[in-house]
Amino acid sequence: MPSPSPSLRDRIDAGVLAAVLRLPSRLQRVLAGRPVLRDGQTLDTETQLLLRLQRITRDPGLSGSTIADIRRDTDRQTWLAGGRQPIGAVRDLEVPGADGPIRARLYTPRSRVAGSEPAPLLFFAHGGGMVFGDLDSHDATCRLLAERADALVLAVDYRLAPEHPFPAAVEDCWAAFSYVAGHAATYGADAGRIAVGGDSAGGTLAAVTAIRAAEEGVPLAFQLLVYPATNLVDDSESRRLFGEGFFLTSEFMELAHSSYVTGAHELADPRVSVAFTERLPDGLAPALVVTAGFDPLRDEGEAYARQLADAGVRVELRRHPGQVHGFFNVVGVGRSSRAAVAEAAAKLKAALH
Incomplete structure (x- = not known):
């Protein structure tokens, strides 16, 4: 709707x-x-x-x-921060989830509307702590990514907690991604140039999806991980420094975690805290990890970038030192946040083209 x-x-x-x-x-x-x-x-x-x-x-x-x-x-909040970004075409559709169809939205940049050649595609999972967010909350960001990266963007509306706790979101994203990867031509996409991406909780889902793609031999060209939550078990200096007063709060994170997992033992599940993956698989796609300096999730995102690098994955880490969690949605007002999103889109474009 x-x-x-x-x-x-x-x-x-x-x-x-x-x-x-x-x-x-x-x-x-x-x-x-x-x-x-x-x-x-x-x-x-x-x-x-x-x-x-x-x-x-x-x-x-x-x-x-x-x-x-x-x-x-x-x-x-979406209206205030995102505005209305230009795009060539937008189409609402459905893709298979783990327990039935889920909503999705396909963004086509203006440069691709009249074209017939297969295009690169970003499979995008929105943020929101696994408890809020939808296709509309990240609509402006997806439009900007599509236009700046000259790529199709397919965003998915996975099931949310607490109505659908872990592993519903993980399973929905995998089911949808594997279907899209196997039917790329249906969406006008090039099966050899598909990326996964997301912000915050969506970054977590993208990272987990990328790992499973490597394990199962599903081709994946790139990962765009924007301030992903990678470790729900251990405390960090950035969580202590920025857990109050910088948009994302410790209070909200506790609420989100308790809504998403049904027991403390699940916090260390690699599909919840990807940092606990014992061995990253061979063939894992190259990654761009983007963090914000004033974000409680900064340190765990950067630790995961190092974990990827230690496993031999080609990874670039980009910290925006003056930004807070949530900047990826602020593309309709101001200059600095939009510039940071545009930079990520440019790197995505370089990776897929």
Whole structure:
């Protein structure tokens, strides 16, 4: 189902936000307040201003909200942060999940609308802690990725917890990916140039899918892992430093984890915490791991990049030191987050072309 049309208030708020983030950097600094320095990093001015506006408007974000509240507010946040990005064509469809069909959306860049040659394709899993998010929450980002990478993007709407706890999301993504990989021509895609990608929980699902693809001999060209959650067991310095005040909070992560897994023993399952994979398989696809400096998940994402490299996988690690978790969705306002997403799309394009 398409997202409801934004209200008048949402349109006004979006216009104000866009105007504020178009201001010269020096004026944004005045509005944002003194620079925030932590762990040798300086918080991006635009990001600091967004966080301050969130506090002023008493927007709870991911803290102090129920899963139902977060799901309800997702459409509004998507409109404010993502805007409406141009795209050649969008088609809603269904693909096989593990327990029946699941919704999917195919994005075709403008350069490919009239073409007949098979195109590269990114199989994309959205973030949201395994408990929220859908095709609409990441629509703007998928549009930008498709256009900038000159590739098809196929996003999937896997089942969410707590209604469908682990391993539902993992199984849905594998069932959908393996079907798409085996029927690439159906989507106008080149079977030899398929990538998997996702952000946060979607990054976890992409990493798990890539491992299984290598184990089962399903061709995969690339992994795009954006601040993936890779270790739900061990604490880290970034979790301690950034677990409050930088969008993604320790409170929300605890809520998401307890909703997704039914027992503490599952936290160390490699399909939940991919860092616990005992031996990464041969033939694992090259990867780009993107992290944010002020993200609680920063250290575990970077540790997984090192784990991939130690296993002989060709991997590039890119940290955006001034960004917070969630920047991948901020493509409709400001400059810095959009530039970071565009950079990831350019690297995806280079890998698939």
